[in-house]
Amino acid sequence: MKTYVLNELKQLTIITGNSFSGKTDLLNEISKETCEYSKFINFNTEVDFKVTEELKHWFKFVFDIDFVQPAKYSYVLRILSAGLNCKEGELLIIENPEIGLHPKAISKMGKFFTFLANNGIKVLIETNSTDIVNSICYEVLRKNINNCDVVFYNKTRDNIDKININENGKFIDDNKKLVRYPSGFFDANTDEVWALL
Numbered sequence: 001m002k003t004y005v006l007n008e009l010k011q012l013t014i015i016t017g018n019s020f021s022g023k024t025d026l027l028n029e030i031s032k033e034t035c036e037y038s039k040f041i042n043f044n045t046e047v048d049f050k051v052t053e054e055l056k057h058w059f060k061f062v063f064d065i066d067f068v069q070p071a072k073y074s075y076v077l078r079i080l081s082a083g084l085n086c087k088e089g090e091l092l093i094i095e096n097p098e099i100g101l102h103p104k105a106i107s108k109m110g111k112f113f114t115f116l117a118n119n120g121i122k123v124l125i126e127t128n129s130t131d132i133v134n135s136i137c138y139e140v141l142r143k144n145i146n147n148c149d150v151v152f153y154n155k156t157r158d159n160i161d162k163i164n165i166n167e168n169g170k171f172i173d174d175n176k177k178l179v180r181y182p183s184g185f186f187d188a189n190t191d192e193v194w195a196l197l
Helices: 024-038 070-085 104-117 130-141 190-196
Strands: 003-006 013-014 047-048 058-060 091-095 124-127 149-157 160-165
Touching: 070 091, 070 104, 104 124, 104 130
Parallel strands: 091 124
Antiparallel strands: 003 013, 047 058, 149 160
């Protein structure tokens, strides 16, 4: 069994486990990224976490950025923990990872999913968040993930449409022609935004 925890220094500590054994660069990257993601979690209240019987002590998390309500932190930590516990080749399915998160934190979550995919973990996300979609497209643009490794599916009334993205993070069809974003998703508040500008 593998247990990953954030310690008081805001770094990832591996209690036991072998998923990432021998990959010290990967572990360092995970630790660094986890610290980044933890900046968007608010633990202003004291939270005690009993990790394992062997440790016999509790961790206190105190962060000072108010992007996540205290009641929502457990959901975010479960997503991070589930992702970090996946082995290469495994599939991680997450429904609505954006729940309770500030848009900036949602964007970081997209970067986290990209990180997992780059380490051989298949990630399937059901989301209503344009921030996650934009974040993943941006990671493609920055060459942090290959566009061939990313595909979006949009459910319409009659079918499910496959949407690829090109190396610039733009939506394309199977013939590599640019396509508009799915109707009702990115354009849901277009009129309001233009009226406010």
